[in-house]
Amino acid sequence: MKALIYTGPEAMAYRDAPDPTPRDGEVLIRVESVGICGSDMHAFLGHDERRPAPLILGHEAAGVIETGPRAGTRVTVNPLVTCGTCPACLAGRDNLCPDRQIISMPPREGAFAQHLAMPEGNLVVLPDHVTTDQAALAEPIACGWHAVRLGLASLDTGHTPRALVIGGGAIGLGAALSLTAQGITDVTVVEPNVVRRRYLSLNCGQHALEPAALEGQLFDIVIDGVGYEATRAQASASARPGGIILHIGLGQATGGLDIRRMTLQEITFIGTYTYTAEDFRQTAQAMFDGRLGALDWVETRGLSEGQGAFSDIRKGVTDAPKIILRPDS
Numbered sequence: 001m002k003a004l005i006y007t008g009p010e011a012m013a014y015r016d017a018p019d020p021t022p023r024d025g026e027v028l029i030r031v032e033s034v035g036i037c038g039s040d041m042h043a044f045l046g047h048d049e050r051r052p053a054p055l056i057l058g059h060e061a062a063g064v065i066e067t068g069p070r071a072g073t074r075v076t077v078n079p080l081v082t083c084g085t086c087p088a089c090l091a092g093r094d095n096l097c098p099d100r101q102i103i104s105m106p107p108r109e110g111a112f113a114q115h116l117a118m119p120e121g122n123l124v125v126l127p128d129h130v131t132t133d134q135a136a137l138a139e140p141i142a143c144g145w146h147a148v149r150l151g152l153a154s155l156d157t158g159h160t161p162r163a164l165v166i167g168g169g170a171i172g173l174g175a176a177l178s179l180t181a182q183g184i185t186d187v188t189v190v191e192p193n194v195v196r197r198r199y200l201s202l203n204c205g206q207h208a209l210e211p212a213a214l215e216g217q218l219f220d221i222v223i224d225g226v227g228y229e230a231t232r233a234q235a236s237a238s239a240r241p242g243g244i245i246l247h248i249g250l251g252q253a254t255g256g257l258d259i260r261r262m263t264l265q266e267i268t269f270i271g272t273y274t275y276t277a278e279d280f281r282q283t284a285q286a287m288f289d290g291r292l293g294a295l296d297w298v299e300t301r302g303l304s305e306g307q308g309a310f311s312d313i314r315k316g317v318t319d320a321p322k323i324i325l326r327p328d329s
Helices: 038-044 138-154 170-181 194-203 229-238 259-264 277-288 303-315
Strands: 002-008 011-016 026-035 060-065 074-077 115-119 123-125 162-166 186-190 207-209 219-224 239-247 268-271 298-302 322-326
Touching: 002 303, 011 303, 038 303, 060 138, 074 138, 123 277, 138 170, 138 219, 138 239, 138 268, 138 277, 162 170, 162 229, 170 186, 170 219, 170 277, 194 207, 219 229, 229 239, 229 259, 298 303, 303 322
Parallel strands: 162 186, 162 219, 186 207, 219 239, 239 268, 298 322
Antiparallel strands: 002 011, 026 060, 026 115, 026 322, 060 074, 074 123
């Protein structure tokens, strides 16, 4: 098969790779759509020691089952593979399984390829009206869905809550859409890139502001979809007394939190990692039901054009929150 392979910092090669061999309980999937994630970008830049070159990246995938009794069925892929038997899995917190694996990280190759092997239990069947480009968004949106679910379970407020999402990429936009789908109507997205901010306002129905416009505003829920020192500082300053910060982004490991203010104002900080299998299924169903909007905020390119797509994201010249790569036939 052909695959887009990460070969070193800021280098990708489109070349032949071995076809994946499904294990027991797995099926072979013909990948039709696969999104570029922020974690793929971190690896591309050489910033993720968990993803050493050479490696097939990509974990936001949808396609068609090619083997087994369900061959020909269109599916979206939950890329997080867990054991199913540990205390975390049995408690419904399978995203915290100590033996979890995610495609695009050894020992599992990713989905920037023509084929992918996955456990059948990780697949959600698509209805006819949902395209694979749309279905590939289930994974990034599920990250926000999971965070919102945790935040609402902990929120204690006597008024209609206001929410702020920091970052207008796919994770941030997915979180904003998840907030609305789960009942929060007052949602603001802060995005420094003027091109992206305009796109969010005109094409995604979001109330998108530049960071300077937030001065003096406080929010009950703050979601950091970026995870850098500056965004954590913004989150610390923007949470109201008694509010909640939900931290999704993995951009930078340390710095930014105003621990003194968070302590004095009893601001809750919750780190949120990916999603549970149930979160993923709920997200997919919300997509199928139309509760997450038109899901048309993507740009599509061929998998062989992947190097250029990564470079354009790096330079900040793409306006759409997500680039979807389509494996070349």
